[in-house]
Amino acid sequence: MDRRRSMRRSGRRYRRPWLKKCKEYMRNFIAFLFSNVGIIGLVIGYTIAGSFMIQALERGKPIPVQSQAMGNRTLFAKKLWNLTMELNANVKLQEKEYRAAVDIKLVEFQKIFVNLTRRGYDGSDDANGFKSWSFAGAFLYCLTVITTIGYGNIWAHTPQGKIASIVYAIIGMPLFLLYLSNIGDVMAKSFKWIYANFCLCRWCPGVAKRRAERRIQRDQQMEDNDSNQNTDSSSGSTNVSIKMANMNSRPSVVSEGPTLFSDESYDVESVNVPITVCLMIMVGYICGGAILFFRWEFDSGWTFLDASYFCFISLSTIGFGDFVPGDKIYGQVEFDEILELKFVFCSMYLMLGMALIAMCFNLMQEEVINKIRNSIRTVKYIFRCR
Amino acid sequence: MEISNERRGRSISRGRTPTRYGYTPPRAQRRHRETVKECCKKIITFMCTQVGVGALLIGYTVIGALVFTHLEKRGKNIESSEVETYRNATVKKLFQVVMKHNILNREGFKVDANKVLKLHQSHVTQIFKHGYDERTVDEIWTFPAALMFCLSIITMVGYGNMVPKTNEGKILTMVYAIFGLPLYILYFKNMGTIFAGCFKWIYRRIYECSTEKEGNRKKIIVPSTACLWVIFAYILTGAIMFSEWEHWDFLDSTYFCITSLCKIGFGDLVPGADVNASNHGNQTKIVINFLYMLLGLGLIAMCYNLMREETRVKLNEMNEDFNQCLEDTKIRFMACCRKHKQNNRQYEGY
Incomplete structure (x- = not known):
């Protein structure tokens, strides 16, 4: 009796920590997944999974538009033949007449053909979509789906592909939002730290001390001025002036408080990165991207304005898709590797850029909220004063 | 001194109500000023909160549409002239082909003509990728289309079936987006709250009618399935509507509705972009698409609002439940332990 009980007890003792450990591991793992690196x-x-999926669904499937375009072309060749025969039968073939007739036909051909192009024909005879659904292309496609950019330079043609991309988007968009908020937060924090330590030169020996001294001096001066002004202007009601002085000193204490007392133990959280810096970062990122894409896509006739327009349209997730890097006519491209590299780089640029913009928005929001709070306080004070 | 006087006057008027009827001129003036101020405040709040934001958004798009049509119509049809030169070259080549096969070798002619046509096609595709549309600028930049274009900028849908081609147009697009995006976000939030309020009210009415229980007045939360049903119905109506008009597949139109409402906007299927159809029909389609998008984004905002509320409540409940459960297990565990100890002690006693 005694023995059995002890055995059970020992068993329980051994099982419990193991379970707990397992749970702990699981929790850690999930927390890691939903945190920064994960x-x-x-x-x-x-x-990547999405690009494999869409490749499997779309690659090698006949694209109806492509075959339609080819059929259309042979039909027009036939029509031209008939026309030539007709003209040849009547009189001896005259160049002018023939040209006019062919021109009319060609305009007709062009109209049908442009309609086909809008529905996804890309000028190549590749009816199975092997070229357009390379891995890098599929990767860029998936990224544009979940970031809701949607260039529309390539898209799913088969019904299965369409359904898959709908489902993919519905699951992927919240995930990407999560990514943005998470990474934005982390980057904002780290940027704040960098800004506090390097740009404000907290680590340089003399600067911090001197700055603090200067600030104290300035504050004292301001207070003196205020009190002088108040006593001058409202000589009758001393009551009000005292209130004014109190109120004036209060916000300054609030804003300067942490910096006054802590030269060494400086609180990073209290640093506010000014809005101009955030804007500079965004503009710099867009300009950098523009220079890069301008260099790369020089052959296909991008101007600098076009490149910066592309960067802006992409990063604001509008994504018209009139300019996409590596998006030439597929029939003419010979260096597929360069194309792939461009796609990959473009997706990297997008992912980093959107995180950066999220960071900037994070910082700017903080700053704006701070400013609004300050201004509300002053407005409230002014109204109360009257 | 003045300030204190005024304050005293105000306190007197507040204290003694009969003096309100004595119309002294300064007080009347003051009242007038106050009413004006009140009115201003009301107008501003109205503009910032309620329907005003919708009006502001529509006004912004209308202004944008006017400016864009003005700017883009000034741009020349470079592309169409380019296409013309290509076409002329193609015609010349075709003639050469004809001269070559003058003995009328049918197969040879066909092959050669096909080659020439293909070359022409690839040229035109390249131009098309840069925005050629087989229509003149005046035909493309009609007012409804420009309206849709502006909406597609500020909602970040970006269909890309029509894009600015002039340099000024491109710069203006960026500026327009910078100011338009915050406005749109404001609209999104406001519409979300308004629609959520309306929907909640309706839901509550229906709920009270169907259950007919009085006295049991607890806070009714709209379940997220209801929101999903609403969105589903909206997408379904849109899909049926567009498939009827545009003669698309049902799947295609569903795909279009979902990708538009998710703000992806591939632009492979856009209503009213068919070149061969009549221009007038296209315009009405574009206008209806505009309204559909505006309402649909508001609905999505509503669902977002309601679902967030629901998840918050549920999370709270779950948290409470979890805490209770934890407490329960803790108590039970303690009791168990105590019992065990007692047992042990008993055994030791034995």
Whole structure:
């Protein structure tokens, strides 16, 4: 009796920690997945999986538009033949007449053909979509789906592909939003730290001390001025002036408080990155991207304005798709590797850029909220004063 | 001194109501000023909160559409002239082909003509990728189309079936987006709250009618399935509508509705972009698409709002449940332990 009980007890003792450990591991793992590094991996993994899926669904399937375009072309060749025969039968073939007749026919041909192009024909005879659904292309496609950019330079043609991309988008968009908020937060924090330590030169020996001294001096001066002005202007009601002085000193204390007392133990959280810096970062990123794409796509006739327009349209997730890097006519492209590299780089640029913009918005929001709070306080004070 | 006087006056008027009827001129003036101020405040709040934002958004798109049509119509049809030169070259080549096969070798002619046509096609595709549309600029940039274009910028849908080609147009697009996006976000949030309020009210009415229970007045939360049903119905109506008009597949039109409402906007299927159809029919389609998008985005905002509320409540409940459960297990565990100890002690006693 005694023995059995002890055995059970020992068993329980051994099982419980193991379970707990397992649970702990699981929790850690999930927390890691949804935290900083994990979410990047999750998004990239999701995109890669999606590109494999869409490749499997779309590659090698006949694209109806492509075959339609080819059929259309042979039909027109036939029509031209008939026309030539007709003209030849009547009189001796005259160049002018013939040209006019062919021109009319060609306009007709062009109209049908443009309609086909809008529905996805890309000028190549590749009826199975092997070229357009290379891995890098599929990757870019998946990224444009989950970031809701949607260039529309390539899209799913088969019904299965369409359904798959709908489902993919519905699952992927929240994931990407999660990525943005998470990475934006982390980047904002780290940027704040960098800004606090390097740009404000907290680590340089003399600067911080001098700055603090200067600030104290300035504050004292301001207070003196205020009190002087108040006593001058409202000599009758001393009551009001005291209130004014109190109120004036209060916000300054609030804003300068942490910097006054802590030269060494400086609080990073209290640093506010000014809006101009955020804007500069965004403009710089867009300009950098523009220069890069301008260099790359010089052959296909992009101007600098076009490149910066592309960067802006992409990063604001509008995504018209009139300019896409590596999006020439597929029949003419011979260096497929360069094309792939461009696609990959474009997707990298997008992912990093959107995170950066999320970071900037994070910082700007903080700053704006701070400013609004300050201004509300002053407005309230002014009204109360009257 | 003045301030204190005024304050005293105000306190007197507040204290003694009969003096309100004595119309002294300064007070009347003040009241007038106050009413004006009140009115201004009301107008501003109205503009910032309610239907005003919708009106602001529509006004912004209308202004944008006017400006864009003006700017883009000034741009020349470079592409169409380019296409013309290509076409002329193609005709010349075709003639050469004809001269070559003057003995009328049918197969040879066909092959050669096919080659020439293909070359022409690839040229035209390249131009098309840069925005050629087989229509003149005046035909493309009609007012409804420009309206749709502006909406597609500020909602970040970006169909890309029509794009600015002039340099000014491109710069203006960027500026327009910078100011338009915050406005759109404001609209999204406002519409979300308004629609959510309406929907909640309707749901509550229906709920009260169907259950007919009085007295049991607890807070009714709209379940997320209801929201999903609403969205589903909206997409379904849109899909049926567009498939009827545009003669698309049902799947295609569903795909279009979902990709538009998710703001992806591939632009492979856009209503009213058919070149061969009549221009007038296209315009009405574009206008209806505009309204559909505006309402649909509002609905999505509503669902987002309601679902967030619901998830928050559910999370709270779950948290409470979890805490209770934890407490329960803790108590039970303690009791168990105590019992065990007692047992042990008993055994030791034995």
